[in-house]
């Protein structure tokens with residue numbers, strides 16, 4: 215709890231009106247709100263102070279006590295017998311954190327909420343998320359997939375009204391149709407979902423027997439989704455109206471299909487480009503030749519290796535990558551070569567290789583290209 219003057223904290227005079235205090239509080243709270251100052255401890259401390267000061271000065275009774283006794287009014291043994299802020303945790307971990315709950319009454323007005331508003335009768339259904347995992351081959355060719363997921367459907371008996379006779383559901387008398395009730399807890403007012411209508415704002419006495427008054431029934435939905443060729447990992451596809459049923463005539467929610475493209479044992483992908491590593495024999499590397507490599511579409515591609523190929527050399531195969539979504543274009547395939555050293559040589563092979571070595575320029579294991587050690591020497595000479 216701060217020892218600073220509450221009026222100073224809120225940057226108002228001691229004679230400020232309630233409106234002036236409120237205005238100043240809003241301005242400062244917006245300025246120092248942790249969401250706007252991530253990681254700024256000073257702003258967070260400031261924000262707490264501002265809220266603490268406002269909690270007192272916005273209330274005429276508390277303000278009068280503060281004017282008379284200062285901070286002592288709110289310390290143990292003071293007004294109300296106990297620190298009203300004791301045990302009160304400000305949690306700014308998530309987006310807006312406890313902020314929204316505590317100051318809902320102040321902020322709802324200028325955040326466009328407006329407390330106590332009657333909920334509109336028809337309500338849009340919930341959106342549904344579906345995670346779809348496909349292989350790289352499927353992403354290459356595109357596909358139509360039937361998916362099934364738990365959802366809701368408008369009750370046909372009551373046409374979504376939830377009433378036995380299918381008429382419009384009456385407004386909940388407990389909350390006046392807002393679906394929310396406010397409870398006083400100490401100094402704080404807590405808003406809760408109306409326990410009578412469970413937050414719907416409507417209370418059905420004579421409920422439809424088929425949906426028990428909810429206006430919808432749980433049902434597994436089965437729909438076909440078309441995945442375009444070349445779809446990228448992490449793509450989100452929206453299927454309008456395929457989400458949960460709208461309530462009391464509201465429109466349906468949407469279905470969002472999140473596409474995950476699984477990894478591949480041979481290819482790596484970056485956009486429309488594909489990458490792979492292919493081993494070639496030492497002789498092929500030295501003398502050149504042709505090799506066959508598998509393409510993503512299942513075909514085989516003939517690749518010409520030029521003489522003198524090296525490990526990590528990349529050969530580009532044009533147009534053998536992934537398709538670019540909704541175009542006729544295809545990316546390229548990049549093949550990285552890896553020269554394999556022969557093992558388990560026969561006596562004859564050894565003989566030939568020894569001979570090969572002996573007619574080389576140097577009878578050593580250093581390659582002909584400028585050696586690593588020469589490079590080191592250059593480095594020291596410089």
Ligand SMILES: [Zn+2]
Pocket residue numbers: 369370371372373374375376377422423424425426427428429430
């Ligand atoms: Zn019904």
Ligand SMILES: [Zn+2]
Pocket residue numbers: 386387388389390391392393394408409410411412413414415416
């Ligand atoms: Zn209610």
